[in-house]
Amino acid sequence: MKKQRPVNLDLQTIRFPVTAIASILHRVSGVITFVAVGILLWLLGTSLSSPEGFAHAAAIMNSFFVKFIFWGILTALAYHVCGGIRHLLMDFGVIEESLAVGKLSAYIAIGITVLLSILAAVFVA
Numbered sequence: 001m002k003k004q005r006p007v008n009l010d011l012q013t014i015r016f017p018v019t020a021i022a023s024i025l026h027r028v029s030g031v032i033t034f035v036a037v038g039i040l041l042w043l044l045g046t047s048l049s050s051p052e053g054f055a056h057a058a059a060i061m062n063s064f065f066v067k068f069i070f071w072g073i074l075t076a077l078a079y080h081v082c083g084g085i086r087h088l089l090m091d092f093g094v095i096e097e098s099l100a101v102g103k104l105s106a107y108i109a110i111g112i113t114v115l116l117s118i119l120a121a122v123f124v125a
């Protein structure tokens with residue numbers, strides 16, 4: 001093996017292909033969704049505990065900051081489901097596991113997520 005192989009650790013010049021971005025986003029959105037489940041279950045529990053609990057949960061949801069977090073959670077979930085369906089379609093052999101189809105399906109998953117994210121913003125506002 002060559003001892004002096006070219007190494008590029010300058011993150012500003014590294015360009016990720018869309019498939020790499022789709023993969024990283026899928027992991028990040030999975031972790032965000034995992035953390036979100038705890039927050040959302042707590043909010044659901046509070047809202048169902050009593051009429052005062054419901055009013056408290058509704059008051060929490062009124063803040064712009066919380067709405068923004070909620071929009072982020074919905075966007076992460078949307079991407080995770082789109083990316084997940086893309087993975088499952090490839091795993092079950094419905095779509096081809098080639099570079100061209102991988103790139104196209106990554107663009108489609110990201111594109112659908114952008115649309116769902118806009119819908120989520122309208123829903124949350």
Ligand code: HEM
Nearest residue numbers: 026027030031033034035037080081082083084085087088
């Ligand atoms: C509460 C809901 C969910 C949580 C917390 C969650 C979380 C995660 C996490 C943390 C990973 C690992 C990502 C990685 O290490 O790269 C993962 C992978 C995966 N998730 Fe989810 N997920 C959820 C719902 C879903 C749904 C609804 C789908 C179906 C569309 C889905 C499809 C997948 C698939 C196919 C993988 C494997 C991807 C691979 O092979 O790299 N997930 N999920």
